[in-house]
Amino acid sequence: MSRPHxxxxxxxxxxxxxxxxxxxxxxxGSENCSIxxxxxxxIDQSARFDGDGGSVNFDHPQALDFTLLARGLQTLKMGQPLQVPIYDFVTHSRKTETLLENPKKVIIVDGILILHSKEVRAELDEAVFFDTPEDLRFQRRLHRDVHERGRTPEGVKKQFELQVRPMHDEFVEPSKRHAQTIVTDSGDYHAVLSQFTHRLQNTLPVR
Structure with missing residues (x-):
């Protein structure tokens, strides 16, 4: 198999x-593409976590191990399987078990801060940035954190105001200059999806 895109x-x-x-x-197709x-x-935050909006800022680049992520992408580029860490948002620690990720023709890297990291950017072939209104982003995060991560609405709101918004303004928003594609439509991504799918199917090729 050729080097992943x-x-x-x-x-x-x-x-x-x-x-x-x-x-x-x-x-x-999942046989061609992984995320x-x-x-x-x-990074393991179990010893420091003291509540939503507390001393642990999950939206700051220092909360993440971008070096490990970049090395993982290099591993996949070499055609080797990758042991992906699993972070537990309930205990705020890294689990002992990992996820096995095999190289695919297309690898998508998903994250708010990946374009801020120079190490990760160096491993990307292209990047897309979703420029979405803040009120819509907050409602989606509120739903996710309450239903999937066991947090309270009050804690999520506090975290958004104290950490998510300022970190977005300082780190996330400026990183969009590194993207080749910026999507500003807050609802309909079908046109962009079709463009990406058609291009990747014809250039890789992916079937």
């Missing part, structure tokens, strides 16, 4: 980037 998919929390990544994978999530690469 690596696509970075970035944007603010709740911007629609993960939906896009999953839909693109579905259209290309690596930034969220798997959080």
């Amino acid at each position: 690596i696509i970075g998919v970035a944007g603010g929390s709740g911007s629609g980037k993960t939906y896009f990544a999953k839909e693109l994978q579905k259209m290309l 690596l999530y930034q969220d798997n690469y959080y």
